[in-house]
Amino acid sequence: MLKQLLAVAPHKAQLDYYEDREINEDEVKVKVEFAAPKHGSELAGFRGESPHINDYYDEDWHTFLPRDEKESKGVEFGKWNLGNQWVGRIIQVGSKVTDYKLGDRVCSYGGIRETHIVNAINNFYLLKMPEEMSWKNALCFDPAQFALGGIRDSQLKLGDRVAVIGLGAIGQLAVQLAKLAGASFVAAIDPIEKRRKTAVHSGADIALDPIQQDIGLELKKLTNKLGVDVIIETSANERALQQALRGLAYGGTIAYVGWARPFKGGLDFGREAHFNNAKLVFSRACSEPNPDYPRWSWRRIEEVCWKILSEGLVSCEDIIDPVVPFVDSAFAYEEYVDRNPRKSVKLGIDLTDQ
Incomplete structure (x- = not known):
């Protein structure tokens, strides 16, 4: 069976099994090769300290409001697939997908796991990677x-x-x-x-x-x-x-x-x-409208960043460090992200042997 990295309790990560469903006609299935967590806001959730656990940010009121008692918490330990971004190759393509093909190298958002099923029609966040692009640069998008x-x-x-x-x-x-x-x-x-x-x-x-x-x-x-x-x-x-x-x-x-x-x-x-x-x-890049609206938006920032990263104008080779095998990812997350961040810059997970 396939495995994914879960947050099972505050400060506790664990590899657990999951099963893939059949893909829909507008989707692709990707075999993940490399992945990375987010060390900031994701870590706050992993520690049980995030303001999003008991409250939520209301986009209409532009303020945090308490969650309803019957509503799920912002973090559900035992279900939360830890991770921020991944890189992999497409291994299955839905019948209506025209912009991607088998073997395409792509990057997107999602948890640390062996596969991802992703919408592949008009999805900006399923980013095609040039073959020469460093996977480390992609994971720093x-x-x-x-x-x-x-x-x-x-x-x-x-x-x-x-x-x-x-x-x-x-x-x-x-x-x-x-x-x-x-x-x-x-x-x-x-x-x-x-x-x-x-x-x-x-x-x-x-x-x-x-x-x-x-x-x-x-x-x-x-x-x-x-x-x-x-x-x-x-x-x-x-x-x-x-x-x-x-x-x-x-x-x-x-x-x-x-x-x-x-x-x-x-x-x-x-x-x-x-x-x-x-x-x-x-400064929060994803808050809209951008301070330079309408000339600039979050999407323009995203597009410029992908261009900078894919063209190698910056290097993330030393930023994704250390890189550990997927089998060690639960220990590595606890050790390098939570307990001893002095040992890392941004943790990388290698799934190429899975």
Whole structure:
């Protein structure tokens, strides 16, 4: 029987069996080769900490409201197939499908499992991959969107000095995209050594450790007391935001990309934020309308990201790390995503031996 990776309880993952149904005439079946989870919002659900568990975001009211007592929770442990994106090859094609054929290499959204059955008519999210495209680049399609959204929302200009705080997949891609956008200097900031090294290898001019260094002051020292023009904040840590406000140039912009939990201290708007005319922009690429609507939309961001990734304008070879076999995915998810994120940047799962 086929297997999939499930969240069976908070902090607990497990491989379990499933059966595929017959595909419909408008669908294709894909044998998955590689997959990856989402380390941010997905991890909050895995830990039982997501605001979506007991509440939901109402698109009409634009606010969180409590779920009805009879309604399913936002996370159903024992049923939730962990994972964000996958890459694979089409092994079965429905009779009405004309845009895809057997053997096509594709990428889409979905859980970590051996197969996926997907609608294949007018489905933007069933993305065809050039044969030469790296599977690691494809699996970074989701974080690339939020990195690009942050870069655009920050109004980064040619020659700007930039700091990226938080070097998970979004932060790593923000480093590369900032350089691609013309930043003259990029500082990469994270307490995890592995992630700092990855960022420098990918083009950051310097990497800083917020545990050992006064980040705000270091950014001022590196810029002759001026501070950086733009900060892309992906860590969602209140102390990181405080340091961002300290290290930002007068009138500069912080694009707040990270998905925050309730702050418990370490943030004081009565200090640099009050004196330095900082601009704080909350950035979420998939929120519509886009700040640059109607010229830009989430779909345009998606299209640009896929082009950048498929043409190899950025590299995700060091971002998807470590890569583990599917048989070890439950342990790896608990170890590298939940318990010890210092050992990873973005976990990759290899299903090619299944």
